[in-house]
Amino acid sequence: MPTKPLDRLMFVQGGLCFFCKQPLPKTEASVEHLFASANGGSNSDENCVACCKTVNRLLGSMSLKEKFQVVLNQKGQFKCPNGVGSAKVATQSKAPVIAQPKSDKLALVVANLKQRGNSKPRTLKTLKSTIVSLFPSGLPDSELSTIVQQLQSTKKVTVSENKVTYAL
Ligand SMILES: [Zn+2]
Structure with missing residues (x-):
């Protein structure tokens, strides 16, 4: 079993970002404390997820409530603001319309x-x-x-x- 927290979390998450579910290169990965360590959150795995650095920075030391708000505002299409998912979206929207009205x-x-x-x-x-x-x-x-x-x-x-x- 990998021993570094980030390696452990990445293993558990199947190599995907916790939030956007995109494959997460190790250089882009970071450990997000759900209950911010600045607010007294623990370092244990149950308080930590691996995610894109950008979303980690964005969530910063928001309260859990604020973080939920951010996640829920994505309405099930969570994309971390790092452009990883956006290329895919762009090609999808350019795809030919198969069933015209x-x-x-x-x-x-x-x-x-x-x-x-x-x-x-x-x-x-x-x-x-x-x-x-x-x-x-x-x-x-x-x-x-x-x-x-x-x-x-x-x-x-x-x-x-x-x-x-x-x-x-
Ligand atoms: Zn992500």
């Missing part, structure tokens, strides 16, 4: 059909293939039929015996 797709379809002037698809089959071609990343059949249904229920498109007329 259907209304956006409908709006896109309507806008495209309007642009076509007199060369709009005249049959249900060509209308469907036109709609599908607007979504290069693919459009599930279920969404295609939803869009066609929405076009009809909003009276923008009328389908009669596979002939399509428009009121855009």
